[in-house]
Amino acid sequence: MINVERLTKSFRGRKNVEIAVDDVSFSVREGEFFTLLGPSGCGKTTTLRCIAGLEHPDSGAIHLGEETVFRDRVLVPSHRRDIGMVFQSYAVWPHLSVFENVAFPLRVSQERMTRHQVKAEVRDVLELVGLHGLDERMSTDLSGGQQQRLALARALVRKPTVLLLDEPLSNLDARLRERMRMELRLIQKRTGLTTLFVTHDQVEALSMSDRMAVMSGGRIVQVATPQEFYTQPSSAFVATFLGGVNLLPGKIVRLAPWPDGRGTHAVVEVAFGEVTGLVGSEGLDVGDSVVAAIRYEDVRVRRATRDEELEENTFPGQVAGFLYEGASFDYHVDVGDHEIRARIGSRNEFLEDGATVATTFPARYLRVLTADDPAHQAAAPDGAGAADQTETVRIGADAEAS
Known part of the structure; x- marks a missing residue:
C-alpha cells in the first residue's frame, strides 16, 4: 500500500548540505501497522513528511497504492493524496467544537455531502474513537487523551487509504500513553487501515507494530518484526x-x-x-x-x-x-x-x-x-543526493494553494 524507493532528501545550510534521508527503500503492506523507529535526527519524520507531501524529496519514488505521488517530475500535492495524518501536537482547532473539528475535512472535500451525511459520518467516527456524546464540547475543554482521539477522528473521517502518525502519543503522560497505545492499536485493527507510525519510543514500536524499520543516520538499518528485532538484531546499534x-x-x-x-x-x-x-x-x-x-x-x-x-x-x-x-x-x-x-x-x-x-x-x-553500525560509516559527500527539480510538474489545478 506504501512503497518507497531510494528516497533521498537533503537540507541546504549556509556552509554545507545535510542529508536527512539517504537512499531509503521500504514497503508497507495493506492493513499493516508499520513503524519507523530511531533516535532524534535519524530521518524518520522527514521520511513521513515526504510521504505526506509536506516535504519535496530530492530523488526517489513514492507510491500510495496504485498511484505514484512522487517520481522524477511528478509531485502530487499533499491535499490530493489519499492520506490521513495525526501530528505530534494534534493541531486541533481551538475555536471549533469537537463536531466541527471532525466535520471540517468533509466540508472541504471535493465530494459533495449533505448535512445529514456529514452528521452521520462524524457521529460514526466519534463513536469509533470513544468520543461519542462530546460533539458540542469545545476542543480546548478536552483532556490530552481526548484531544489525541479527536485528531485521530479527524484523520479517519475521510476514510483514507493510508494513515500517517507522527509521534502522536509523545505529549501524553506515561499512564495515559500506555492506555492510548492499546486503544490506537485496536482502532487500527478494527478499521484495517494501512498505518505508518513514527516514534523514538521503543516500547511503543515493539508493542504496536506488525513490522518495524530502525533508522540511523538517514538510512534504514534493519526491517523486521518486533520479535525478530529484539531477539535477532543485525548490529550492535x-x-x-x-x-x-x-x-x-x-x-x-x-x-x-x-x-x-x-x-x-x-x-x-x-x-x-x-x-x-x-x-x-x-x-x-x-x-x-x-x-x-x-x-x-x-x-x-x-x-x-x-x-x-x-x-x-x-x-x-x-x-x-x-x-x-x-x-x-x-x-x-x-x-x-x-x-x-x-x-x-x-x-x-x-x-x-x-x-x-x-x-x-x-x-x-x-x-x-x-x-x-554501518549507518554511521557511510557519510555522503556534500551535495550528494540532490536532484534537478527545475522542471517538476505539480499535479492538480489548485496545487499552488496547498
Whole structure:
C-alpha cells in the first residue's frame, strides 16, 4: 500500500548540505501497522513528511497504492493524496467544537455531502474513537487523551487509504500513553487501515507494530518484526537501541556451523575468556572485531563456590550491586574487569552484595554482531543526493494553494 524507493532528501545550510534521508527503500503492506523507529535526527519524520507531501524529496519514488505521488517530475500535492495524518501536537482547532473539528475535512472535500451525511459520518467516527456524546464540547475543554482521539477522528473521517502518525502519543503522560497505545492499536485493527507510525519510543514500536524499520543516520538499518528485532538484531546499534543489552567487545577466533544447521556459531575472545554465540551480522570472518551481545534477562546468575568447575560460557563473578524492581532484581555483576547486568526474577534466590556467583551466557541467546553500525560509516559527500527539480510538474489545478 506504501512503497518507497531510494528516497533521498537533503537540507541546504549556509556552509554545507545535510542529508536527512539517504537512499531509503521500504514497503508497507495493506492493513499493516508499520513503524519507523530511531533516535532524534535519524530521518524518520522527514521520511513521513515526504510521504505526506509536506516535504519535496530530492530523488526517489513514492507510491500510495496504485498511484505514484512522487517520481522524477511528478509531485502530487499533499491535499490530493489519499492520506490521513495525526501530528505530534494534534493541531486541533481551538475555536471549533469537537463536531466541527471532525466535520471540517468533509466540508472541504471535493465530494459533495449533505448535512445529514456529514452528521452521520462524524457521529460514526466519534463513536469509533470513544468520543461519542462530546460533539458540542469545545476542543480546548478536552483532556490530552481526548484531544489525541479527536485528531485521530479527524484523520479517519475521510476514510483514507493510508494513515500517517507522527509521534502522536509523545505529549501524553506515561499512564495515559500506555492506555492510548492499546486503544490506537485496536482502532487500527478494527478499521484495517494501512498505518505508518513514527516514534523514538521503543516500547511503543515493539508493542504496536506488525513490522518495524530502525533508522540511523538517514538510512534504514534493519526491517523486521518486533520479535525478530529484539531477539535477532543485525548490529550492535540495533541491539542497544531496543532494550537492555550487555556488549562484550572481542575478536572472532573460530567459526563453525550451528548444531541445528541454521546459521553459524562463532567463538569470540573477550576480556575474560572465550564465549560462543550465534553469528547475527552478515560477512563476519575469523579475526574480525565484533561484539557479543546478550540481553539482561538472558544472562543466568547463580550462587557458586570459587573452586567449582564451570560449564561452557560460564565465568566466576561477584555481585557489585542490585536494584529491586518488584518482579525482578537488576544485578550488576563484576566478571573480570567487565560489569555485566542480569535481570533475574525476584522469586529466585536472593544474591547479596559481594556474593560469589557463576555467570552464564547461554550460547543460543548470545549474538555475535559487527562492532560498529554501518549507518554511521557511510557519510555522503556534500551535495550528494540532490536532484534537478527545475522542471517538476505539480499535479492538480489548485496545487499552488496547498
